[in-house]
Amino acid sequence: MTTALQGSMGFPELAEACIKAYEKIVVENPPAVLRSGAVVCIFQQMDFFELSTQNRIFRIVQKIARHSTTEADFDTHLLPILPFICMQLNLDAGQGDQKRVEDVSKIVCEFQESFCIFYSPSADFQKVGQQFDKLLECGVFDIILAHVHQYSEISVKIQGARARVEAAGAGNSPVKQNGSDPLAMEIDDNNNGEGQIDSAG
DSSP states (O other): OHHHHHTOTTOHHHHHHHHHHHHHHHHHOHHHHHHHTHHHHHHHTGGGSOHHHHHHHHHHHHHHTTOOOSHHHIIIIIGGGHHHHHHHHHHHHHHTOHHHHHHHHHHHHHHHHHHHHHSOTTTTHHHHHHHHHHHHHHTHHHHHHHHHHHHHHHHHHHHHHHHHHHHTTOTTOOOOBTTBOHHHHHHHHHHTTOOOOOTTO
16 A cells, blocks of 8 residues: 555545555554555655645554654654654744644654663663654754744733733723724734744754
């Protein structure tokens, strides 16, 4: 079926049929999907799928992410998709898709869980550290932390704006001034265009 998926470029119906099949297989046999090499093929065609299909793909990846049973499994089948994961996180930074960021971050968490399957954190501490280094080298943690920093700043601004609006006596009133929501105006003023994530910083 991976061969069919590789040849499905330009044939969205065939690609969709393959994804539906993998959705069923991954429930019963996640390691088989992991070792099939299908995930890399799917990510290579990611931009051609609708958003709903992309979300289904992320759920497939999340189910297989902790099923690498050896370091070779991880290096061969999971490590190659990390650049695609980083790319999706960067795209979502511009689109402000918090749910997608959370889903992709869960996949990275599952990667980390898989380390404890083939190495003992206490007995093989150095080897586990080397696996984490592989994740660090691709920059995925930096991107995730940048998202967390952005969401924290936004949350603080929202709470601060709400407190100021309530202090002004408008917090409990549904009345809008001049057709505008005073809380939204306060948040917009504070944001001042700060909605993008700098993945380098």
